Amino acid sequence: DSTPLRVRVLFDGKPMASALVTALNRDDSLLHVAVRSDAAGRATLALPKHGVWLVKCVALVPPKSGAEWETLWASLTFER
Numbered sequence: 001d002s003t004p005l006r007v008r009v010l011f012d013g014k015p016m017a018s019a020l021v022t023a024l025n026r027d028d029s030l031l032h033v034a035v036r037s038d039a040a041g042r043a044t045l046a047l048p049k050h051g052v053w054l055v056k057c058v059a060l061v062p063p064k065s066g067a068e069w070e071t072l073w074a075s076l077t078f079e080r
């Protein structure tokens with residue numbers, strides 16, 4: 001199945017534009033696909049092979065404490 005994977009990135013329930021979404025293949029450490037989300041938070045990943053994939057996205061946000069920054073992670077693991 002070569003159907004692209006479509007995801008939507010939300011932050012505080014709102015679309016997150018320009019978020020970097022990366023997919024990594026478990027069996028091929030050199031194989032990764034990265035795209036940025038559009039204004040509606042949507043991203044389409046063309047995964048070139050079957051196998052187990054990890055899709056991740058990280059948001060840097062202003063800290064709530066004395067830290068320099070805060071990072072929030074989202075991930076999805078699946079096999080296709």
